[in-house]
Amino acid sequence: MEASFSTLGLHRVIEPIGALPQAAYRLDTRPDLWADEVRLRVERLNLDAASYRQLSVKHGGRGDLVRQEVRDTIAERGKMHNAVTGSGGMLIGVVEEVGPHSPMGLVVGDRVATLVSLTLTPLHITDGLRQWDGRSEQAPASGHAILFGRSAAAVLPADLATPLATAVFDVCGAPALVARAVHQHAGGVPPPKVAVIGASGKSGCLSLAAARRAGAGLLVGVVPDEREAELLRHAGLADEVVAADARDSLALASGVRQAAGGDVDVTAVCVDVAGCEGGAILSTAVGGTVIFFSMATSFTSAALCAEGLAADVTLLIGNGYARGHAEYALDLVRAHRGIQMLFEARLTAPGAGPRRQGT
Incomplete structure (x- = not known):
């Protein structure tokens, strides 16, 4: 995309204009990249513990209702942002495209964990989270996510299982x-x-x-x-x-x-x-x-x-x-x-x- 952009992701904020992405209510999740952005193909969401606990308690442990609320939140807000706890989590994905001015050092094909909150990460889910039973913090998912110039991510280590590495990165x-x-x-x-x-x-x-x-x-x-x-x-x-x-x-x-x-x-x-x-x-x-x-x-x-x-x-x-x-x-x-x-x-x-x- 040729329009001006901010390394902070301000260009992705839909409402309210002028807010930082974390504080914003809704983000732009279009897959087209600004020059410093990276697009990931999403494989797994990892909800933070406080958010997952709140959702599970609210819905009496019913995983189907937890899944529905997470799915609806992402669809409405363009990110995973729990309205009660104010938190989100992080995700695992594969780098699909890298903008020409991205400072992150990632290359297409890298399998990474995001080190920034889902509350500020533009996120679009395409599978309705149907592979997730809603009974754990880690949710298999398909879709895409966008990282800004000042985002952070780490390439997954080859010597640790993905669920273990995901859990570690969530609290690192x-x-x-x-x-x-x-x-x-x-x-x-x-x-x-x-x-x-x-x-x-x-x-x-x-x-x-x-x-x-x-x-x-x-x-x-x-x-x-x-x-x-x-x-x-x-x-x-x-x-x-x-x-x-x-x-x-x-x-x-x-x-x-x-x-x-x-x-x-x-x-x-x-x-x-x-x-x-x-x-x-x-x-x-x-x-x-x-x-x-x-x-x-x-x-x-x-x-x-x-x-x-x-x-x-x-x-x-x-x-x-x-x-x-x-x-x-x-x-x-x-x-x-x-x-x-x-x-x-x-x-x-x-x-x-x-x-x-x-x-």
Whole structure:
């Protein structure tokens, strides 16, 4: 297409004009490319955990109704953007065409995972998602998607199965940011203590491994029940495992403090349920850092809770992107059989998705 374009994708916004693609209500999904764009042939959508949980709970676990709502949302908005959670997910696809000025370095035939949210990715589905039963986060799909000049994507690794690599790429921003936060607290004696809430989930187990690599001392993994606790103990990623409801602020903080011998320096919230802000803040020492990765987080509640508790802690929003985050996450998976085991358990569980706390 010869018309002027923006590396931010502003030319794809239909309404409201002037909004960025993520904030827009509807996007232009035409397959013709502007000069810096890339078109993908879609193979699989991966809904983020918070979005899938919300849809499954709303429809009482009926996969056909979940599928219908996702299909209708994409058709209406030209992207997958959950109106309740505000989140979407990512996708797997094959590069069909590359614009002459694309800076992404992709070539036709590359099989890639997008590293930007479906809430800002122009998406057109042609098969009605008929191969998906609506009972898992990963949905086989046919259609096309568009990446802008400032989008990000990673070529799928040859040594990992596609469902596993897809799940890793969906949460790969979490371990990179945890490592950065731990580095900032490292160097003292004793080394920083870290708690990961939702530690047996995808982003949670990666965050534990990243914290250890970054120089953390004691690692506390918080899970919702004893079944998840046994999984995490078997994976060998945490020094202490606590079974607690992350929504019960006092019980969560008490469990973390007992396991850690006091408050921790860094707390990572990796659960796909709402109401976990208070316990994470109460578990964190003065001058510590709380990182919120879940799209179920109320960032307003987190800020006001910290203020109301007179908690002098740094609150970070995990934005899903950090330079080199995809390869870093893959390296952690390759290095830790325990991570692979936990991911495989998620991917093979019947009806996997809304049952768990970890994302």
